[in-house]
Amino acid sequence: MAPVTNSRLIFNSPPGDGPFEPGKTLVVDNSHSIDVDTVALDGGFLLKILFVAPDPYLRGLMVGPGQPALIDVPPFILGESIIAPSVGVVVRSETGDVKVGDHICGALPAQNYVVKPGLEAGLLVIQNQYNIPLSAYLGVAGLAGMTAWMAWKEFIGTAKKGSTVFVSTAAGAVGSFVVQLAKLDGCKVIASTGSADRVAYIKEFGADVAFNYKEESTDEVLDKEGPLDIYWDNVGTKTLDSALAHAATNARFISCGMISAYDTRDATVKNLLQLIAKSITIYGLNVATLIPKWAAEFFTEVPKLVAEGKVKFKEHRFEGLASFDDAFVGTMNGTINGTKAIIVVGSE
């Protein structure tokens, strides 16, 4: 087979502490080509990328040289492909770790084809015993699902029936799973999201109270529906301040994301005196620290829940690496039509 273009989504220009700039921060580079039949594998394997997830945490890795990343993951390198959660299929292999046709998920360079020296830490051969959609391994059965499920198990266990739970950015891939975990435990769930469509989805997923935070005041909703026994925070800043003000005694907060602070790095919160007044615990969630403990149970239980329809998700698919900006911006501001954005990069 003749060489084909190996498109790459490269980190072109650091937005620094400013906003993510569509068309500038990340660009598609088509200057590389690859011959999939002959490219040297040196004992490794060749992967064709099928799906890429434009997850919000990637914003924290778009920093200038020398600037620290917002999370404990190596930041992106200027001029090189970004590393994002992806699913690929093995097209050639010289290692016993994987065989042709295996599906792999994990953090991979966002490009059409990737040569890997072996099954590195963080890459996983998908055992799809319940035959759920492969893209789910980027959402509810992937990193987003692990984030929701593992933290709920680790920090909440099983919530007391009737507990009041507030989930912000509740229609995202993580939040929408948390809503369903809370409902499975018999909680009352208050959910905020950023569009009317998403309010509808999240009600369909079981939220008792769902609202568009751009149109309704979080404080007013929580005045009426609180106090909160559990708060799942994907937003930080003012939303976290509202939740602190409306917490019940001994409330548990899971700090999963601070999407409102990723552009500016200003995560200012004013109501921390409530921590003491109400003996609130805040669990800062870095899923990397939970994966070793919970991975086996997760991959046993969650794909089954999805296959049985006990846990739902809705995808919005974007076509091609060039659609990454639209998908990413829509994910960040909560306006995409669906709970999980998936970039379709290739097909089998």
Next chain:
Amino acid sequence: MAPVTNSRLIFNSPPGDGPFEPGKTLVVDNSHSIDVDTVALDGGFLLKILFVAPDPYLRGLMVGPGQPALIDVPPFILGESIIAPSVGVVVRSETGDVKVGDHICGALPAQNYVVKPGLEAGLLVIQNQYNIPLSAYLGVAGLAGMTAWMAWKEFIGTAKKGSTVFVSTAAGAVGSFVVQLAKLDGCKVIASTGSADRVAYIKEFGADVAFNYKEESTDEVLDKEGPLDIYWDNVGTKTLDSALAHAATNARFISCGMISAYDTRDATVKNLLQLIAKSITIYGLNVATLIPKWAAEFFTEVPKLVAEGKVKFKEHRFEGLASFDDAFVGTMNGTINGTKAIIVVGSE
């Protein structure tokens, strides 16, 4: 016996969100008198107050009418005695709950004599089986000690040997006990305080690194001595931000007080993104929620540790209710000569 003056320390003028005003916020009122031999007890008992503790949390109760207290305790009432941690001796009793000569500790009106209808919740007959100083029941064996010991047991358990612990306002009644608990667990302890005298005390109590935060930069000390596995926060705001910036992965923070925010109620913190980056847990500590679980073990173990000299404390005694302002301001800004301020109100 003829009536005697029953001096009261009354809440005279709310400082609101402004600074505590010596001579104005609280004043001694000598207009009341009491005949200790004849005052009606109505089935209750008469207590002579011996010691009062000017604990920092009292600042949170000095709020104007209608304004919420900073902690979950009824705020002070204008014109009435403040309610503060105290030790008293029973001088007459008509209840089987207490007998003459019993020593009582708990939250009591700050005045010379108090009539109580019975042994209310929060009042305790001191069983001083190890014969430690009664005033210790306001410090290391009292509310401050419970705060330190119960939270350490509840949130830390036994710290891993060699863990690095940072304690702010480490020479206070709570902090100086935490320093010693951490050393008993084999930790390296970094301690900040507000005067050279207190740096010396806290070194004597075992701190490996003790510094005067007014003269040395907390960030610079933590750059050198961190990262932190455990942070005991009595300060909030900038000190908490420094600790967040210098936390180790999976660090545990105990939010015990935010002395820097009590006057202004501005507890602004900027570095909360570190919660996620480092999977930090913050435990908001309201000792009232821990007392039911831990009280019996506390009163079995802690007075014994004090009697054996395994836990030390240093008092600074002030004489009379009129000295409350000096004691309180010295406690708040960390300049009193000792780790625990005690107001001597009466003698047996």
